[in-house]
Amino acid sequence: MDEEYDAIVLGTGLKECILSGMLSVSGKKVLHVDRNKYYGGESASICPLEELFTKFGAPAPDESYGRGRDWNVDLIPKFLMANGSLVKLLIHTGVTRYLEFKSVEGSYVYKGGKISKVPVDQKEALASDLMGMFEKRRFRNFLIYVQDLQEDDPKTWKDFDPRTQNMTALYDKFGLDKNTQDFTGHALALYRDDEYLNKPAIETIARIKLYSDSLARYGKSPYLYPMYGLGELPQGFARLSAIYGGTYMLDKPIDEIVLGEGGRVIGVRSGNEIAKCKQVYCDPTYVPDRVRKKGKVVRCICLLDHPIPNTKDALSTQIIIPQKQVGRHSDIYVSVVSYTHQVAAKGWFIAMVSTTVETENPESEIKSGLDLLGPIRQKFVSVSDYYEPTDDGLQSQIFISETYDATTHFETTCLDVLSIFKRGTGEEFDFSKIKHELGDEEQ
Amino acid sequence: MANRSGAAQRPNGQTQGKICQFKLVLLGESAVGKSSLVLRFVKGQFHEYQESTIGAAFLTQTICLDDTTVKFEIWDTAGQERYHSLAPMYYRGAQAAIVVYDITNQDTFGRAKTWVKELQRQASPNIVIALAGNKQDLANKRMVEYEEAQTYADENGLLFMETSAKTAMNVNDIFLAIAKKLPKNEQNAGQTGNNAQGRRLTEGDTGPKTAGNCCK
Numbered sequence: 001m002d003e004e005y006d007a008i009v010l011g012t013g014l015k016e017c018i019l020s021g022m023l024s025v026s027g028k029k030v031l032h033v034d035r036n037k038y039y040g041g042e043s044a045s046i047c048p049l050e051e052l053f054t055k056f057g058a059p060a061p062d063e064s065y066g067r068g069r070d071w072n073v074d075l076i077p078k079f080l081m082a083n084g085s086l087v088k089l090l091i092h093t094g095v096t097r098y099l100e101f102k103s104v105e106g107s108y109v110y111k112g113g114k115i116s117k118v119p120v121d122q123k124e125a126l127a128s129d130l131m132g133m134f135e136k137r138r139f140r141n142f143l144i145y146v147q148d149l150q151e152d153d154p155k156t157w158k159d160f161d162p163r164t165q166n167m168t169a170l171y172d173k174f175g176l177d178k179n180t181q182d183f184t185g186h187a188l189a190l191y192r193d194d195e196y197l198n199k200p201a202i203e204t205i206a207r208i209k210l211y212s213d214s215l216a217r218y219g220k221s222p223y224l225y226p227m228y229g230l231g232e233l234p235q236g237f238a239r240l241s242a243i244y245g246g247t248y249m250l251d252k253p254i255d256e257i258v259l260g261e262g263g264r265v266i267g268v269r270s271g272n273e274i275a276k277c278k279q280v281y282c283d284p285t286y287v288p289d290r291v292r293k294k295g296k297v298v299r300c301i302c303l304l305d306h307p308i309p310n311t312k313d314a315l316s317t318q319i320i321i322p323q324k325q326v327g328r329h330s331d332i333y334v335s336v337v338s339y340t341h342q343v344a345a346k347g348w349f350i351a352m353v354s355t356t357v358e359t360e361n362p363e364s365e366i367k368s369g370l371d372l373l374g375p376i377r378q379k380f381v382s383v384s385d386y387y388e389p390t391d392d393g394l395q396s397q398i399f400i401s402e403t404y405d406a407t408t409h410f411e412t413t414c415l416d417v418l419s420i421f422k423r424g425t426g427e428e429f430d431f432s433k434i435k436h437e438l439g440d441e442e443q
Numbered sequence: 444m445a446n447r448s449g450a451a452q453r454p455n456g457q458t459q460g461k462i463c464q465f466k467l468v469l470l471g472e473s474a475v476g477k478s479s480l481v482l483r484f485v486k487g488q489f490h491e492y493q494e495s496t497i498g499a500a501f502l503t504q505t506i507c508l509d510d511t512t513v514k515f516e517i518w519d520t521a522g523q524e525r526y527h528s529l530a531p532m533y534y535r536g537a538q539a540a541i542v543v544y545d546i547t548n549q550d551t552f553g554r555a556k557t558w559v560k561e562l563q564r565q566a567s568p569n570i571v572i573a574l575a576g577n578k579q580d581l582a583n584k585r586m587v588e589y590e591e592a593q594t595y596a597d598e599n600g601l602l603f604m605e606t607s608a609k610t611a612m613n614v615n616d617i618f619l620a621i622a623k624k625l626p627k628n629e630q631n632a633g634q635t636g637n638n639a640q641g642r643r644l645t646e647g648d649t650g651p652k653t654a655g656n657c658c659k
Binding site: 039047090091096098099224228235236238239242245248249250251252 | 521522523525526527528530531532533535640641642643644645646
């Protein structure tokens with residue numbers, strides 16, 4: 001460890017692993033350390049099942065749960081948008097070679113006490129009970145407008161300036177009712193609250209495009225999920241970093257981040273060893289005095305021995321409960337994966353219900369999500385703070401990621417990573433630095 | 444759109460006989476010659492002063508066996524074994540492993556035994572394991588007796604050969620021996636049975652693909 005590095009990365013969560021990979025690829029000498037014995041930090045998938053029960057102080061699972069090793073339970077629920085930034089990163093870096101994915105089977109939205117499938121094509125849209133006949137026609141016109149709109153071509157804007165006029169104005173232009181607005185903003189644009197209504201419409205338009213472009217890739221839903229759980233993602237990027245020369249040390253406690261003149265980082269100390277470096281990249285847990293609390297998320301992991309009612313026995317699905325439907329300010333998300341993703345023993349399902357905490361009693365806030373699941377064999381509730389760095393890191397050269405938020409996908413994760421990389425290196429990540437011939441996959 | 448890049452990357456056409464694809468992982472202490480063995484097998488090259496593994500972490504090579512083409516997808520450790528930081532992903536779905544030690548270094552043989560135990564704990568139960576005593580060209584500095592390693596291999600059901608990446612001795616042979624021992628019917632070539640696999644993502648990829656299984 002007593003060497004000099006360009007960058008030391010602390011924590012092997014997904015963001016740190018992507019950063020580590022990008023830095024190594026860019027020719028930096030990287031040391032990547034985790035205090036835990038395993039990869040992934042907060043974004044690990046817990047295996048075996050016994051460890052999950054221990055983590056939450058529950059008595060060991062009985063034999064009905066099958067082999068403990070067949071389980072890989074995520075602590076943070078997320079899906080990948082099939083056309084989103086993480087998929088692009090995976091493909092450009094070649095990390096996709098180490099992973100296999102399945103499409104999530106369907107997406108549902110909660111309305112008036114029951115769930116309806118988010119339509120994926122014309123036929124489903126016509127049959128959908130989400131809106132009446134005339135509303136469907138208006139909604140169709142709206143979707144066509146969004147699809148055809150190009151931000152750099154004002155001819156496609158049709159008497160509307162999406163850069164200055166807000167989303168409410170666009171809804172009004174098409175005469176969409178409140179229910180359709182709710183559905184569009186939360187189930188397609190994936191906003192967690194209604195602040196977007198007052199922001200320029202172009203932001204929402206971009207999100208709807210991402211949704212439909214993702215949907216177009218594999219058909220059933222816009223989402224993908226990796227076999228063996230989300231914990232595979234950090235491992236894949238860590239491997240990329242290692243291939244480009246990154247050094248890995250797990251199970252290594254970090255005792256101090258050593259500062260030099262002007263509060264600039266000069267190294268990292270573990271016991272008596274000091275590794276010198278010019279920069280540190282880390283998650284908030286390594287620098288509690290350099291981050292501030294931004295909010296709280298409540299998450300409930302539910303183990304089920306049956307699929308979710310009213311989802312046509314889907315082996316994976318997402319249900320969005322828009323805030324207004326249950327008198328809240330932020331949406332509740334339910335994500336479901338199962339044995340088919342090699343994350344649970346045969347016949348088992350894992351549902352995760354989560355939302356941003358708004359009250360003193362977080363568990364009661366997710367009740368409407370839990371009520372959709374049918375009988376729950378075991379549930380584990382956690383309430384965790386999420387943090388953001390107090391500064392941009394330029395002075396100290398300590399670049400800190402934000403804790404994973406309550407969004408259902410990785411778009412904000414990637415934005416954070418790209419922003420940190422740019423702050424740390426002064427340049428945008430250059431994908432062409434990846435030597436594709438290293439792959440040699442097909443000969 | 445799907446077919447354009449999809450077909451280019453993963454030929455579906457029936458060529459000679461069937462093609463079976465297997466994931467093979469390398470294990471062993473640093474500097475025993477893991478990367479050199481692969482480089483010799485895949486490219487027929489040897490570098491006396493091979494750097495610690497950088498950038499050679501995913502190679503493929505095919506072997507023809509009677510009517511079957513066996514395609515190895517070879518995973519190198521990328522140096523992550525150095526501080527006991529190999530990820531579970533590395534072992535995941537591996538159908539074969541070569542555990543390498545250096546015949547001039549007794550410690551590396553001891554470590555090889557630990558890797559075998561690790562494989563028995565982490566990898567799939569049907570994995571085919573081969574033990575390679577590398578650097579056979581340095582037999583005059585031998586510290587691990589051939590018989591000792593052979594006995595250990597027999598007791599643990601491992602294939603065993605002494606190899607030399609430098610002279611190419613037994614390099615192709617050890618891969619060939621593994622290829623022969625691997626199950627080649629469709630049922631067994633997958634990892635954990637039907638429907639176990641998902642899809643790989645590629646650029647411009649649309650529409651479902653058949654599982655990346657045996658005999659496409």
